[in-house]
Amino acid sequence: MTTLNTNQCGRIGEEIARNFLTQKRYLIKKQNFRKQWGEIDLVAFDKTTQETVFVEVKTVNQKSQANILPEEQLTPAKIQKLKKVILSYLAEVKLENKPWRLDLIAIELxxxxxxxxxxxxxxxxxx
Known part of the structure; x- marks a missing residue:
């Protein structure tokens, strides 16, 4: 794996996560849902549990970030931003009263x- 900048690493990670979820029979509804205060990487539907799933993808490149776990990049501040974006998405698509959850996909390249x-x-x- 060559050295990648943060944006390249993130894009590759999101594509890997998208394929991973599709193989697990999730239906991808939206990628990179953006608001001025943040972004949800993937919005999916879990056919098994009938839940809307908001997915945060954290990716590290082992060539340049060998001592970092992707999970360590999800901070309480980031979770608060995600909360605001999730609630905005639910309101926009009128799903406020439907079941949903937040997942993390951690990827090491x-x-x-x-x-x-x-x-x-x-x-x-x-x-």
């Missing part, structure tokens, strides 16, 4: 296959 970890329901409705 390596010279061979990427390492993917999927954490479901990481912050249950921000209670």
């Amino acid at each position: 390596t010279d061979s296959q990427p390492i993917i970890r999927h954490y479901t329901n990481i912050y249950v409705n921000f209670t």
